[in-house]
Amino acid sequence: MTETIQIGPIVLRFLRSKHDTAGSLDMFEMDVAWEGRMPVPHSHRNWDETVYGLRGTLMFHVDGKPMTLDPGDTLFIPRGTVHGFENRSGTLATCLCMLTPGVLGPEYFREFGAVVAAGKPDPEVLREIMLRHGLVPVLP
Template identity: 25%
Template sequence: MKTTETGHYNDVLKNEAVIFNPGQGEMLQIENSKITLKVTSEISNNQFGLYEIVLAPGTVGAQLHHHRFMDETFIVNKGTLTIQLSDKMLSAAEGTVVFVPKFTPHGFRNTSDAEVTLTLIFNPGQNREGFFFGLQEILTEQPVNPDKFLKLYHKYDSIPVDQDVMLPVNYKKASI
């Protein structure tokens, strides 16, 4: 390590860079979709969490909800993602970036016939990967226990706009 003096500070320089090549990171399979944990809350000291999501065709990522303590950013890497922002629907094509500040109702889904790949960033991280692990566990239990599902949502700062429609459903079998 190297120490440099800059004005009134003694900066300790160190290399704690973390590199994830394509395909690297812990991958979770949740129903027909995949979540790859890239930069977790632990790695970033809770500054943010970054996750790659692959949504299968017709998959609801999340119904309309909001966060009290974190912002969420969607970056569409492949395909077209349908994002609901309050009462408006947005078709977010490849390359689109959508920043959703806390207290903004939002939801997202893949209404297309092809996979959608996106990057999700939560700021601060709020241990969001804990939400994904919990979701994976809850969704393997059939039927899904609505109380456990909603408890998980609340624990990880996802507040449903309408609790009655929060349970996961395949988009093609449900109406919005």
């Protein structure tokens, strides 16, 4: 069953999670509104991420290098690699994200999204949530 989770200007549609893949994969489609961005650049301790462009253009920053993701492009982000993204394309951008193995699940996104939705989030609260779920934030 698909679950939709919103984090500010980002909407995720979970298609598969660790719960229904026996921990093999987390897979979600992600819409990023124009001028939307990843709230906190980070790396992952325990999984790799593969991103496939579906619509629009996202600008990723992977280990400090800019990389454009257009429809049909793929991007592999190995665990431990700091990354973030933003949508400067002037239109909605959509990509498919696959996390392997599936150890994150939708729980992190639900919790992070609730804090963002409540108003100006405390960076320390976001940091604690991220660390608890296996993400390593890079805060200013």
